[in-house]
Amino acid sequence: MCGIVGVTGGRPAAPLIMEGLKRLEYRGYDSAGLAVVTDGVLDIEKAAGKLAVLEKRVASLNGTGRVGLGHTRWATHGAPTTENAHPHANADATLAVVHNGIIENATSLREWLSERGCEFRSETDTEVLAHLISELYTDSLEEAVIAALRRVEGTYGLGVISSREPETLVAARSGSPLMIALGDGEHFVTSDAAAVVEHTRSVVYLDDGEVAVLTPDAYHIVDLDTTRVHKSVSVVDWDLDTIERGGHPHFMIKEILEQPDAITNTMRGRLLEDEGSARLGGIDMTDDQLLAIERIVLTACGTSWHAALIGEYMLEDLARIPTEVEYASEFRYRTPLVDNRTLVVGISQSGETADTLAALREAKKRGARTLGIVNSVGSTIAREVDSGTYIHAGPEIGVASTKAFTCQVVSLALLTLRLARLRSMSVLQGREVVLALQRLPDQVREVLGRAEQIEKLAETYALAQNALFLGRGYNFPVALEGALKLKEISYIHAEGYPAAEMKHGPIALIDEMMPVIFVAPNDGVYQKIVSNVQEVRARHGKVFAVVTEGDDEITRLADQTVEIPKTIDSLTPVLSVLPLQLLAYYVAVRRGCDVDQPRNLAKSVTVE
Ligand code: AGP
Numbered sequence: 139m140c141g142i143v144g145v146t147g148g149r150p151a152a153p154l155i156m157e158g159l160k161r162l163e164y165r166g167y168d169s170a171g172l173a174v175v176t177d178g179v180l181d182i183e184k185a186a187g188k189l190a191v192l193e194k195r196v197a198s199l200n201g202t203g204r205v206g207l208g209h210t211r212w213a214t215h216g217a218p219t220t221e222n223a224h225p226h227a228n229a230d231a232t233l234a235v236v237h238n239g240i241i242e243n244a245t246s247l248r249e250w251l252s253e254r255g256c257e258f259r260s261e262t263d264t265e266v267l268a269h270l271i272s273e274l275y276t277d278s279l280e281e282a283v284i285a286a287l288r289r290v291e292g293t294y295g296l297g298v299i300s301s302r303e304p305e306t307l308v309a310a311r312s313g314s315p316l317m318i319a320l321g322d323g324e325h326f327v328t329s330d331a332a333a334v335v336e337h338t339r340s341v342v343y344l345d346d347g348e349v350a351v352l353t354p355d356a357y358h359i360v361d362l363d364t365t366r367v368h369k370s371v372s373v374v375d376w377d378l379d380t381i382e383r384g385g386h387p388h389f390m391i392k393e394i395l396e397q398p399d400a401i402t403n404t405m406r407g408r409l410l411e412d413e414g415s416a417r418l419g420g421i422d423m424t425d426d427q428l429l430a431i432e433r434i435v436l437t438a439c440g441t442s443w444h445a446a447l448i449g450e451y452m453l454e455d456l457a458r459i460p461t462e463v464e465y466a467s468e469f470r471y472r473t474p475l476v477d478n479r480t481l482v483v484g485i486s487q488s489g490e491t492a493d494t495l496a497a498l499r500e501a502k503k504r505g506a507r508t509l510g511i512v513n514s515v516g517s518t519i520a521r522e523v524d525s526g527t528y529i530h531a532g533p534e535i536g537v538a539s540t541k542a543f544t545c546q547v548v549s550l551a552l553l554t555l556r557l558a559r560l561r562s563m564s565v566l567q568g569r570e571v572v573l574a575l576q577r578l579p580d581q582v583r584e585v586l587g588r589a590e591q592i593e594k595l596a597e598t599y600a601l602a603q604n605a606l607f608l609g610r611g612y613n614f615p616v617a618l619e620g621a622l623k624l625k626e627i628s629y630i631h632a633e634g635y636p637a638a639e640m641k642h643g644p645i646a647l648i649d650e651m652m653p654v655i656f657v658a659p660n661d662g663v664y665q666k667i668v669s670n671v672q673e674v675r676a677r678h679g680k681v682f683a684v685v686t687e688g689d690d691e692i693t694r695l696a697d698q699t700v701e702i703p704k705t706i707d708s709l710t711p712v713l714s715v716l717p718l719q720l721l722a723y724y725v726a727v728r729r730g731c732d733v734d735q736p737r738n739l740a741k742s743v744t745v746e
Contacts, residue, residue: 140224140238141167141210142316143333144297146307147324147354151206152196158326158333159189159208164382166533167210168218168515172196173225173234173299176203180231180301184223204354205307207297207327209236212533213515216261226265228272229256233279233300235271237264238329239293239314242407247289263292271298280351283308284362287349297327307352311344318342318350318357320371325352331374332382339374388733390536390627394719395586398579400541401712403530404548405575414568415559416552420527421509428560431481434461435506437469437497438485439743441539441622442546446485447615449550452708456571457558466497476506483509483553487534487542488742489517498523511549513542527553536734537741538627540719543619544582544712551575551708574706578713581703585716588700592717595682595698596724602630602653606644606679607718608637609657610667616657616711620718627736628726637670648679655721656696657714660686661707671695682721684714 141162145154155172170192171184181199185191189210209224216222225234241247244263247270252258256269267286275282279300287294293313299306309316309327319326319334319341326334327350331341342359344350348367350359359367376385386392393400408417421428434453436446446463453461464474466484470493476482482501486494489512498508498519510519510526513534520526531545551571559568599605605624609617618634625632635644637656648654654674658667668691674681675695683696686704693699702713726733 140212140329141333142207142236142238142295142297142327142329144207144236144299144307144309144327145324146205146305146352147321148204149324150201151204152199152201154337155206155208156189156193156196158328159210161332161378162210162330163189164535166535167212169213169220169223170208170210171223171225172206172208173227174199174201174203174206175299175301175304178301178304180227180234180299182225182227182231182234184220184225186218186220186223205299205305207234207236207299207307214240214528214530215263218515221260222262224264226260226262226268228268232302233268233272233275233298235264235268236297237267238295239312240406241266241290241294242292243290244292267296275300275302279303279306279308280349280360283310284349284360284364287312288362295329305353308349309344309352310349312346316344318344318352320357323354325354325357327352331376332378335374335378340371341374342369342371387727388536388723390538390540390723390733393534393536393541394716394723396532397541397544397586397716398583400531400545401548401582402579403532404545405552406530408552409572409575411569411572413559414565414570414572416555418527418552418556420525421556422525423507425560428557430479431459431557432479433481434459435464435469435474435476435480435482435501436461436485437464437466437482437494439466439491439493441543441619442485442487442494444615444619444622445543445546445550447618448547448612448711449483449485449554451612452550452554453557456554456563456708458562459557464497466491466493470496470500474500474504476501476504478505478507480506481509482506483511484519484523485511485546486519487513487531487539487546489514489519490742491519492743495519495522511546511553513545535741537736537739538623538722538733544715547712548575548578554708571706571708574709577705578709581705581713582716585702585713588717589720592700592720593724596721596728599653599721600628600725600728604647604652605630605632606647606652606654607632607634607657608640608654608670609634610637610663611661612707612711613657613659613661613714616714616718617655619715620655620657620722623719623722624725626739627722627733628729628731629737630725637667640670640673645673645677648674648677650678650680652679654679654681655718656681656683656692657718658683658685658692659702659710659714660689660704661710668692668695684717
């Protein structure tokens with residue numbers, strides 16, 4: 139997630155901004171920059187990479203300027219380069235903008251500005267904002283920003299400064315968190331209290347559609363109709379450590395609870411309602427090339443491999459394309475049968491997993507087209523595949539992957555929709571999938587609202603030595619994922635199986651000491667799994683089941699259940715995994731485990 143820090147006051151701005159940006163490093167970023175107005179001149183320094191690179195360049199500034207803006211960028215559109223780093227300036231470098239969010243009508247604004255002679259140096263939507271505000275500037279930065287924002291569609295948290303008004307800082311928010319902080323003879327703007335809490339704990343949280351105008355000794359807030367808005371001052375009472383996790387005790391629970399927004403970002407601008415299809419800009423393959431695909435191989439590791447399994451069901455079920463899933467570590471050393479009619483898809487949150495990268499290189503060597511489904515923009519896998527799609531989950535700090543998994547599944551649903559509508563799926567079927575996708579964020583929010591119920595369950599499971607996760611069809615991979623979550627953060631031995639496989643061996647494990655977690659939504663194989671639950675109950679196994687709202691059959695058989703809303707079969711994993719993520723989290727917390735940094739694990743396995 140990008141970070142914003144700005145200040146106008148009596149002290150040199152550059153050091154304050156650099157300190158603030160360092161407080162935001164935990165959020166993940168790949169480039170950074172700052173702008174300061176000194177003696178009526180706007181200086182901008184930017185750098186790809188870590189803040190240490192920027193720090194060297196900032197040292198060359200004559201750091202006396204007292205109004206400035208800084209930004210750490212987590213690339214979403216445009217690679218993580220110095221040119222794309224923020225702040226972005228207008229043509230004569232008299233105005234600078236930093237921005238979090240996505241300007242959805244950036245292309246049309248860019249065209250309008252180009253017709254008026256603007257030339258662009260970067261690929262970003264933020265630079266469009268800088269030129270637009272500049273184009274509309276007459277004698278008030280506040281008025282120019284408001285006039286520009288009235289033309290903007292999309293989300294923003296932004297800061298603007300200008301050498302023409304060397305004490306003024308204008309900030310605005312719509313859909314991306316932003317606050318102002320009230321210091322002694324100085325005012326700050328930031329996307330995260332962590333950046334300023336050592337200077338002041340008095341903050342004013344901006345709401346969507348509000349514009350704040352700051353000077354060293356005063357501030358006011360207006361809406362886009364320039365009507366004054368009066369807001370209360372809040373006091374940040376978190377310690378710095380807690381702030382970085384948004385008030386949550388761990389990154390993992392923060393990221394679990396972020397999933398409604400993360401999934402929304404995965405789908406933003408990609409659903410084609412009328413056509414009942416999806417638009418994936420990063421897949422630069424023509425319809426004919428997509429139609430020429432005869433087979434798909436999905437390759438990944440760990441949680442991403444579980445997402446791949448769900449993708450296999452989707453692609454064969456809905457797009458009718460023969461699909462197989464390969465552990466990347468196995469694929470890379472086999473003699474895989476792939477050629478130019480095979481699409482090999484690498485799924486990776488980090489985009490740096492050595493086995494997945496090697497598998498994709500092997501596939502390319504054998505003539506296959508490669509595609510990446512990646513979270514980290516500009517990562518090695520993202521740069522090496524022939525084309526790809528970013529899942530836009532935002533930085534995932536917790537080692538146990540949660541929001542990346544659900545965003546991967548949604549991304550696979552979008553890819554499936556794109557391919558299926560080129561083949562046998564009708565527009566009506568496609569619209570049904572689009573509608574189900576549009577409902578997902580609220581349904582995810584509804585399930586997460588049951589966290590307390592699951593936390594109570596954790597008391598029982600925290601004492602378990604083993605656990606069995608069972609599911610069928612689309613929810614068999616969810617059983618695997620639930621087992622992985624539990625084992626990797628609570629160190630309880632847990633296994634996932636196709637529910638029907640139990641009678642081929644694992645049923646020998648069932649007794650009153652063996653918790654069995656069924657992933658059993660009311661989908662196409664529901665009746666089959668009912669009999670599996672009965673088999674476990676007959677052997678005194680303890681059953682916790684994830685069921686669809688209104689379920690009665692399994693609810694009657696199980697010891698505990700948690701309900702999820704009804705959706706189409708292919709999307710049930712996005713909902714059925716949530717109780718398992720929460721169960722693993724609360725069990726690990728009860729067992730006093732290091733939830734965000736489990737023993738022996740790394741967030742990205744960049745070695746074999
Ligand atoms: C997930 O909880 C694990 N931390 C791990 O299995 C992870 O999914 C795997 O290492 C793959 O990582 P990637 O998605 O970054 O490639």
